[in-house]
Amino acid sequence: MRKARAVLVSAVVVLGASVMIGATPAQADARxxxxxxxxxxxxxxxxxxxxxxxxxxxxxxxxxxxxYYFLYA
Known part of the structure; x- marks a missing residue:
């Protein structure tokens, strides 16, 4: 179960990063x-x-x- 969770979280992070690439200018400086x-x-x-x-x-x-909650800073 832990491996599945680790893979899922990794996939979410990658998807989150891909969302950030197409982010609006308001979030352009956030990562x-x-x-x-x-x-x-x-x-x-x-x-x-x-x-x-x-x-x-x-x-x-x-x-x-x-x-999931995404932390942008």
Whole structure:
């Protein structure tokens, strides 16, 4: 089951990256920084990234077709 989950998450990340290539200008400066199952986990990592100085701002976006939250920073 773990291998299947790892393959699924990898596929979602690749699909997310392909979505970013065709992103609108509003997200042109944002990059995909993570993929998460829950909103709380996405928000926690986003806030941690701000606290660590990895990025200045972030957004967690639910992608219903993938059923994951995408962290853009």
């Amino acid at each position: 995909l920084s993570g993929v998460f199952r829950t909103s709380a986990e996405c928000e926690r990592i986003g806030a941690h990234g701000v606290a660590q100085g990895w990025w200045n701002d972030y957004s967690c976006v639910w992608e219903g077709r993938y059923r």
